[in-house]
Amino acid sequence: MLANFLLEASAAPLRVQVQLSDGRPLQGVVVTAHALEGANKPSPPVKAVVDQVDLAFAPDLSVIPVGSTVEFPNSDVTSHQVYSFSSARRFQLPLYRGKMYPPVLFDKPGVVTLGCNIHDDMLAYVLVTDAQYYGRTGSKGEWTVADAAAGKYRIDVWHPRMREPVGSLATEVQIKEGSEAHVTIEITKALRPGPITGRPHSWDAY
Numbered sequence: 001m002l003a004n005f006l007l008e009a010s011a012a013p014l015r016v017q018v019q020l021s022d023g024r025p026l027q028g029v030v031v032t033a034h035a036l037e038g039a040n041k042p043s044p045p046v047k048a049v050v051d052q053v054d055l056a057f058a059p060d061l062s063v064i065p066v067g068s069t070v071e072f073p074n075s076d077v078t079s080h081q082v083y084s085f086s087s088a089r090r091f092q093l094p095l096y097r098g099k100m101y102p103p104v105l106f107d108k109p110g111v112v113t114l115g116c117n118i119h120d121d122m123l124a125y126v127l128v129t130d131a132q133y134y135g136r137t138g139s140k141g142e143w144t145v146a147d148a149a150a151g152k153y154r155i156d157v158w159h160p161r162m163r164e165p166v167g168s169l170a171t172e173v174q175i176k177e178g179s180e181a182h183v184t185i186e187i188t189k190a191l192r193p194g195p196i197t198g199r200p201h202s203w204d205a206y
Helices: none
Strands: 003-009 014-020 030-035 047-049 061-065 068-071 080-086 089-096 104-106 110-116 123-129 133-136 142-145 151-158 171-175 179-187
Touching (some): 014 030, 030 123
Parallel strands (some): 014 179, 061 123
Antiparallel strands (some): 080 089
């Protein structure tokens, strides 16, 4: 991992760049920023939706604050049975089509892997975070917070194909009032192969 800290005057206080060892930007990486000075203030909960369209989850990777709920509608003509055995949230929605179960509450931070008991190639992730700021990198591997409060933060990154354990690439950055903090994080290990399902995922294009 390589972390560079550059401070310069800018309207955007925090900018995180995530790249592979060959310098290519890594799109779709989950980035979280936990405040280390004073009380960490998690983002407020949201009401999210993970649909089932053409035998796939849509979206196939979501990031939500702890305490949020997710609805799992089924827009397919076939029935699905959504489940997760992840320690951050275990649940199962018995076989359904056309009707929708009550939203599922995600009250513990962590990575939740979603599957369907009927269609084994259906795969998605919900990352639940208690960070003050969170998001995903864009096509240039960048994620920005335009109005991050001054202070010290721990920056974490996660991607479904990373070989590094969750939290292993964490680094710290100091945001000074009126200045931009720029962090570059390099993922040195080769990415895991994409799932062999015959269906593209948003994290497969590397």
